Amino acid sequence: MAMATDYFTDGKSNTQIYENFPTKVSMSTFSQGSYDPATIWDEFNNMNIAPTDSAAAGTAMSTGEKTYDAAIGVDIEEQDMTHICESFESLGRSTGVVSTVEFSHATPASFVAHDVNRNNFAAIANEMIYQSSVDVIIGCGNPEYDNNGNGASMNTKYVGGATTWADLSDGSVTGADANGDGVADDWSVIQSKSDFEALTTGQTIGIPEVYTTLQQARSGDGQADAYEVALNDNLPDLTTMSKVALNVLDNNDEGFLLMIEGGAIDWAGHANQSGRLIEEQEDFNTAVEAVCDWVEQNSSWSETMLVVTGDHKTGYLTGTAGVYDGLVNNGAGIMPTMAWNSGNHTNQLIPFFAKGDGAQIFKKLADQVDPLRGNYLDNTEIVTAIEALIF
Ligand SMILES: [Zn+2]
Numbered sequence: 001m002a003m004a005t006d007y008f009t010d011g012k013s014n015t016q017i018y019e020n021f022p023t024k025v026s027m028s029t030f031s032q033g034s035y036d037p038a039t040i041w042d043e044f045n046n047m048n049i050a051p052t053d054s055a056a057a058g059t060a061m062s063t064g065e066k067t068y069d070a071a072i073g074v075d076i077e078e079q080d081m082t083h084i085c086e087s088f089e090s091l092g093r094s095t096g097v098v099s100t101v102e103f104s105h106a107t108p109a110s111f112v113a114h115d116v117n118r119n120n121f122a123a124i125a126n127e128m129i130y131q132s133s134v135d136v137i138i139g140c141g142n143p144e145y146d147n148n149g150n151g152a153s154m155n156t157k158y159v160g161g162a163t164t165w166a167d168l169s170d171g172s173v174t175g176a177d178a179n180g181d182g183v184a185d186d187w188s189v190i191q192s193k194s195d196f197e198a199l200t201t202g203q204t205i206g207i208p209e210v211y212t213t214l215q216q217a218r219s220g221d222g223q224a225d226a227y228e229v230a231l232n233d234n235l236p237d238l239t240t241m242s243k244v245a246l247n248v249l250d251n252n253d254e255g256f257l258l259m260i261e262g263g264a265i266d267w268a269g270h271a272n273q274s275g276r277l278i279e280e281q282e283d284f285n286t287a288v289e290a291v292c293d294w295v296e297q298n299s300s301w302s303e304t305m306l307v308v309t310g311d312h313k314t315g316y317l318t319g320t321a322g323v324y325d326g327l328v329n330n331g332a333g334i335m336p337t338m339a340w341n342s343g344n345h346t347n348q349l350i351p352f353f354a355k356g357d358g359a360q361i362f363k364k365l366a367d368q369v370d371p372l373r374g375n376y377l378d379n380t381e382i383v384t385a386i387e388a389l390i391f
Pocket residue numbers: 054266267270314345
């Protein structure tokens with residue numbers, strides 16, 4: 001997916017900032033299945049067997065434990081597990097989540113909430129808002145706008161239901177104790193593009209003025225080339241949302257953990273939308289550049305670690321249908337030749353990049369070897385690494 005975007009934006013591969021990070025390995029993502037490098041390449045369709053969903057993958061990355069698909073921060077017995085965010089909070093550090101899809105969707109939810117089913121959006125949103133100790137939550141789900149950012153009256157489930165939305169929409173809501181001083185804290189709630197661009201500093205919930213995702217679900221031909229259909233223009237991009245989160249979190253001298261998701265990359269993959277996939281990946285890539293700039297200007301690579309990876313692959317993208325080959329580069333500004341082989345996730349290894357303080361630990365953890373992809377770690381080992389570095 002990154003390669004399609006590299007070809008379209010630059011006319012060559014490996015042009016993104018993270019593709020030049022010092023730690024570059026691969027990562028397995030299965031939930032209750034497995035990844036067997038000795039047999040998986042035997043048949044093209046083996047990659048379609050037992051892929052993870054985003055809830056189990058997110059939970060694996062936030063707790064270090066495999067669980068069942070649809071599980072949000074709970075184990076296979078449906079018992080709550082401790083997230084790495086909760087561990088950070090218990091050390092007096094700050095935490096946050098940002099996504100281009102609903103903030104109560106599987107990935108941000110799986111770093112903050114605990115629920116037996118990812119589809120319990122309202123309960124998940126309410127846990128995130130009223131019970132969690134995170135300091136910043138940013139994502140879509142705004143029930144007063146449609147997917148084009150036009151005024152509408154949509155379901156309030158993604159933001160916790162009608163009562164919670166009434167509570168949120170006046171600009172302030174009392175949550176749990178986010179800063180650890182024993183007193184419940186008020187969240188500032190921001191919605192407009194200008195509110196995002198102004199940045200904020202206190203505990204913040206950001207819900208941009210769009211329903212399910214910033215751009216990928218907008219009207220117009222979903223199969224059009226990248227950027228052929230005008231983008232929604234009343235919304236922040238992932239870079240701006242990430243800057244808001246960093247501006248909130250960096251007020252804590254003890255440090256922080258921030259999870260930033262380009263969630264609609266997956267949605268474009270499910271819909272086999274080559275153009276919108278490139279748009280979403282470029283939005284993500286630009287956000288990574290902004291985070292790197294933040295590290296260099298406000299911190300340093302000797303005290304901050306950045307991991308860039310995914311939760312799973314989606315759409316089984318190759319150059320030729322049914323063949324495990326590469327995309328064809330047709331030059332900058334021209335769509336590469338892309339064949340989609342699935343509308344679902346796959347069990348393929350995914351790229352994993354890391355840079356900064358402690359990032360070399362991932363090279364040690366990537367002690368399994370795939371005949372084509374080389375060394376890889378498992379998604380449960382991200383927490384192993386962070387715990388080794390922090391505790
Ligand atoms: Zn998906």
